[in-house]
Amino acid sequence: MYIKLSNKFIFFRISFFVILIFFLSSCTGLVEKSPARVALEGYLKNLKNADYETAYEYYSEENKSNCPVNQFKRNADDVQEMIDQSRLIFKSEKKVGEKVKINFLIQFDDTDIDLFDNAIVDPYLDSETAHLVSENSEWKLDNMIWPIHWCDTGENNP
């Protein structure tokens, strides 16, 4: 097939239309908010609002057994500054067996943060995956995620 290039802007026109077609086609299939995502949002928002008790309620039974509420509160308090300076963006969601894996991006503004504070762990982590399980018809967080990766005292931080 021969395309007659009689116009000097034909190159840009073709490129533009090709890219536009691919752009519009790839826009299809964008997702609605799933109950698992709503649960994750609830956990993160409560953490940001320093409502640690409510945030802890979003933990699964297994997570709760690994991390007592008081330790969770202490850790959350240590990293409050970090979550205040962060923007978390939902990236993708995938169902794997009984679990739902939600990946989100972490954008971190370090201008007002003391990065030498021991409590602040791996501030430049750029994405995180949350595992959610259904317990009594409610979605619960089944792993420790950023910014509270751990449940030990400061010495054993990852």
Place this chain on the structure above:
Amino acid sequence: MNFSKRLLIYVILLVTLNIFCFSFVNLLGWIFDLSNDLTGSDPPMIAPFLAGIIVALPIWVFTWRFAQRISISNPSESNSKLRNLYLNIVLGISIINISLFGYRFFVGFHQLFNEFRFGYIASLIVWLPIFIIHIRPAQKEWFSENARARIHELFLNITFLVSLILIFISGRQIILELLNYILRLIFPEDVLVGSNAFDYNSGDISRLIIGIGLWFYAWNLRIKKSDLDFRTVDISVISVSQIFILFVSLFVILGQFIELLLGLDNIQESFIGRFEFFPEVFSFSIMSILIWSYYSSSFIPIKSGMNFFNVSSSINKWIYRYSVRAIGVIFIIAGAVSGLSFLLGLPIQFSKPDLLIPDEMGWETGVISASISATIMGLLIFRYINYRIKKDISVEEQKIKVEKSYLYFVAILFLVVLVGALIAILTIFINNLLSGEIGLSTLNIIRWPLSFAVSSLFILILYRKNISTQFKASSVTSVKEYKVEIFDSGSLEKHKDQLSKVFKVKKWNSIENIGKFSIDKSQIENIPNELEKIGSNKDYLLIDLDEKNIWVYYYNN
């Protein structure tokens, strides 16, 4: 002045100037740091700075005045390479310090009264006068035909390229943040936690302002105004590199869209997650097209007639067109290589899929989407630029030269790729044969070098006629080049351009005639008496005119 004396003077000047400036900046920093939280309040700590100023300043002032006096009385001294080197090194150091001040100033501008410290001004107070003192002698007739200051050209060129890099990096970062912001605005639901506001980074803005300032000085006020050969090189390099960045970014965007299409419904992704790549890549496209538009306007005719400056030579146009053609060929080859490799991977995909590294879809979607994208880009670029080249019917010497270089580039590049790929294929094959492991795993390893070999061979076959014609033509019609060293006593100067076209001028010596002497004992002994009027620090030249006479000259530069 002889070389060693000159070297001594300018080394003294450079060392004392730097000692003085370093000491003075520190002293001023201490004085301006009113709260003394940066340098401490202990006065004895300024002792070395005061000593540095007291020792270095008088030496520098005395030596500088001496050097200035000599350069004013002797034009050859003012054009000496050592002097120019000293002046431009000082200009370079000054401009770095002034730029650093500017960066800090603009970064702290929004917090002028609580964060910005007067100590920052110290480097400006010290280095700005130094820059002003040195700029006038450094740029004196820097673009004149007779005494071009090549070192100053180099200084301007480096400043210009650094400024363009600063503009590109910081401009791209600002556009990236803007596009990310637009993406968040389109779909705010994707932001789980945190502010949705525009991320303002004062560092990028400050870098951009400094970059524009340096660009304005080096390009707009200097390089742009003189159509010198290094400007031609700059324009070619910038235009080609920017169009290359643009094409690569469009290739990545197209490839990502195709990959998204191939992987539809496999995973539920958010809008921002799906188009996360777009701001990252498209910010490169925007910056490159902005810079490309400005510099290519000088040699690509546009209907509106809008061009920001003019270049007299058509070499830029042809270098640009044939470089774009080479980029087109590289894209086509990249598409063919990845496409062929994908096809060769299909039998492995069906029989032993565990040998492959699949994408999330389970197939090598990244490879096939890159192949489609590269092929589309390559074909569009190649056909468009061929159309432009064919449409331009002017037969110019530059076009022939550049076309020849293009063919050599294609021939050498693909020959090297072919040889390398064949060696790799044979090495893998013999290795597997000796170890008795010939099978699908061998095909899996050799499919990439095999694709390279087939594609390069295809291109070489496609271009075989042009390449062989070019080699034959160059062997028949090659023009012999004569190298000459010229000793000019004044009359050849006005024919310099013509001589440069006919000969390759290795060195142009300007000489002054002293006189004609007979070749006999008394006359030869008399020559030093004549030379005494000129001085012993000159280099002299004796040429025999015939069997009885010689001419005596001295070098004027």
